[in-house]
Each structure stands twice: as structure tokens, then as C-alpha cells.
Amino acid sequence: MSKSATIQENIVNFLSDGQAYSAKEIKTHLAKLNMGDYSEGQFAGSINTLQRNGKIKKLDRGVYALRTKDEEDKNMKTCFVVSPVSDEGSEIRKNADTLLKYIIKPVCEDKGFDVVRADQVNDAGSITQVILDHLETADLVIADLTEHNPNCFYEMGFRRRTNKPIIHLKRHDVKIPSDVSVIRTFDYNLTDLDSVESIKDRLRKTIDSFSFEPEDSSLIASNDDSMQEKTTQSIVPILFQILDAISDLRSEVSDNDHRALQTAIKTMQNVQLQASNEDKVYEMLIPALMQNPTVLMQMAELGKEYPTKPNMKTKYRKV
Numbered sequence: 001m002s003k004s005a006t007i008q009e010n011i012v013n014f015l016s017d018g019q020a021y022s023a024k025e026i027k028t029h030l031a032k033l034n035m036g037d038y039s040e041g042q043f044a045g046s047i048n049t050l051q052r053n054g055k056i057k058k059l060d061r062g063v064y065a066l067r068t069k070d071e072e073d074k075n076m077k078t079c080f081v082v083s084p085v086s087d088e089g090s091e092i093r094k095n096a097d098t099l100l101k102y103i104i105k106p107v108c109e110d111k112g113f114d115v116v117r118a119d120q121v122n123d124a125g126s127i128t129q130v131i132l133d134h135l136e137t138a139d140l141v142i143a144d145l146t147e148h149n150p151n152c153f154y155e156m157g158f159r160r161r162t163n164k165p166i167i168h169l170k171r172h173d174v175k176i177p178s179d180v181s182v183i184r185t186f187d188y189n190l191t192d193l194d195s196v197e198s199i200k201d202r203l204r205k206t207i208d209s210f211s212f213e214p215e216d217s218s219l220i221a222s223n224d225d226s227m228q229e230k231t232t233q234s235i236v237p238i239l240f241q242i243l244d245a246i247s248d249l250r251s252e253v254s255d256n257d258h259r260a261l262q263t264a265i266k267t268m269q270n271v272q273l274q275a276s277n278e279d280k281v282y283e284m285l286i287p288a289l290m291q292n293p294t295v296l297m298q299m300a301e302l303g304k305e306y307p308t309k310p311n312m313k314t315k316y317r318k319v
Contacts, residue, residue, distance in 0.1 A: 011047070099188065107207070168185040
């Protein structure tokens with residue numbers, strides 16, 4: 001568990017008695033736990049994260065209390081899921097339902113979001129207007145671009161004009177059009193458990209990098225710790241993009257090395273095939289002679305007594 005996560009857990013435990021405490025009192029409690037040193041930035045970031053997730057509430061300047069269950073429910077943020085759903089029982093529907101159930105919902109609900117998909121909304125009004133309203137007002141939108149669905153691309157564009165948080169997903173074996181390929185998109189593989197855990201971790205960190213409400217400025221110290229933490233969170237998506245690029249580069253280098261090795265082997269095989277019979281005799285004879293120096297010397301003496309015959313094709317001058 002990270003230092004910030006440990007701080008958050010201990011703050012929630014301290015406030016669990018239902019009473020309100022100041023930031024100073026919370027820090028005093030943390031000091032008694034012998035949890036080691038932490039920066040002002042880590043403390044401020046933990047308080048703000050707990051507020052964003054709806055776990056605690058601010059009663060006054062620097063005074064906090066734990067939210068009740070009812071208050072948590074009322075304070076829940078909304079995550080609207082843009083996804084092709086198709087007909088019940090279709091492969092597209094199965095993929096959308098699995099993605100929602102095993103990746104999007106567990107992560108977002110843990111982060112304090114009420115997850116809504118268009119086809120699950122019970123509303124007497126126009127379904128199109130319901131979708132547009134959620135795209136306009138939802139705290140977070142997650143869009144699955146896997147099926148190249150025109151509605152999904154339209155909804156993605158509509159959301160981007162709001163400048164509010166949006167996360168793009170696609171199945172790992174699908175390529176998206178070049179016009180939107182420059183937008184960071186996370187790949188998922190529903191058949192690989194390791195991949196599922198990896199994409200869930202990326203979603204958690206990316207959601208944490210967004211700011212969904214104004215932070216408590218009373219906690220921000222004059223030092224650079226909190227600013228450094230905020231900057232670190234804001235570049236999480238970029239870091240993931242760099243990691244993916246490095247992974248792709250490693251794969252490409254590995255493929256190139258494999259091809260180079262195959263080329264070298266084929267070249268050696270061709271050289272061996274082109275070798276003359278005389279060369280092949282030398283290859284077999286020389287190692288044997290090196291193991292028997294006496295025979296090697298005898299062959300050298302024979303070479304002196306019987307010099308190499310001249311080329312029979314050589315033309316002699318007329319006398």
C-alpha cells in the first residue's frame with residue numbers, strides 16, 4: 001500500500017466515530033501511529049482524494065467529518081458509459097456487458113461513481129436527449145471505441161467539447177481510425193486475467209489524475225510538495241503512453257533481432273552449400289592432423305618431394 005493510501009485509510013478510521021476534527025487533530029493522530037514521515041503534499045492530497053471520493057466532508061475551514069451512508073449515496077458522482085450494445089445475445093452485447101461488469105463498474109464504484117449506460121436508463125423522454133444530458137453533466141465518461149460505432153464517435157466528440165474528463169477504451173485486437181488514433185486509448189483483453197487487472201489499475205490511476213471538484217485550498221502549504229503531487233497525477237496518462245511505446249519498441253527490436261538471426265543462419269547455410277569439395281576435405285582433414293603432429297610433419301615432407309603439378313591448361317611458348 002502506498003503512503004497516500006495508508007494516510008487515507010488511517011484518516012477514515014480516525015473519523016469513524018462520527019465526530020468532526022480539524023486537520024491539526026488528524027495530523028496529531030497520524031503522528032501517534034508511528035507511520036513514518038510524510039509530506040504536507042501527501043496529507044493535502046489524501047484529504048482532497050477522500051473528499052472527491054465522497055468518503056469525508058468539509059464542515060468548516062480545515063474541519064472534517066466522515067460522511068454517512070446516505071450522504072455518500074447523495075454525493076456519488078456519475079460515470080456515463082458510451083458503448084455499442086446491439087441486440088441481446090449478440091457478440092457485441094456480450095463484449096459490452098463483460099467490459100461493464102468486470103472492468104468499468106468495479107473500478108468506478110470503488111472510486112465513488114454511480115455507473116450509467118444509455119440502455120440501462122429508465123426515462124420516459126427521448127433516449128437521444130437522455131444521452132446528451134449525461135454527456136453534458138456526467139462527472140466522468142468512459143467510451144468504448146471497439147466497434148467503430150458512429151454513435152459512439154459522435155458522443156465522444158460531443159463530450160470533448162465540454163472539457164470534462166473522458167477515458168477511451170478499445171479491445172486489444174482492434175485498430176481505430178487515424179483521425180482519433182492520436183487520442184490516448186487504453187487496450188483491454190477480456191480473455192486475459194492479467195490484462196484485465198492491468199487495465200483496471202490504469203483506470204484507477206487515470207481517474208485519480210482527474211480533478212472533479214475544487215480542492216481545499218486551506219490545505220495547500222507554501223512549499224512545492226502538493227503542487228508536485230498534483231503535477232505527478234496529471235501526467236499519469238502520458239506516462240502510460242510512454243510505457244506502451246517502450247513496450248512496442250522492445251517488441252519491434254526483438255522481431256528485428258529474430259529476423260537478423262534467421263538471415264545469418266541462411267547465409268551460413270548458403271556458404272556451406274557453395275563450398276568446393278576440396279574445401280570440405282580440408283575442413284575434415286585439418287582438425288585430425290592438428291591432433292597428430294607427426295602425421296602433419298610427414299605430409300609436409302611429402303609436399304616438398306612432390307611439388308604441385310602445373311595447370312594442364314597452361315600454354316607453353318614455342319622454342
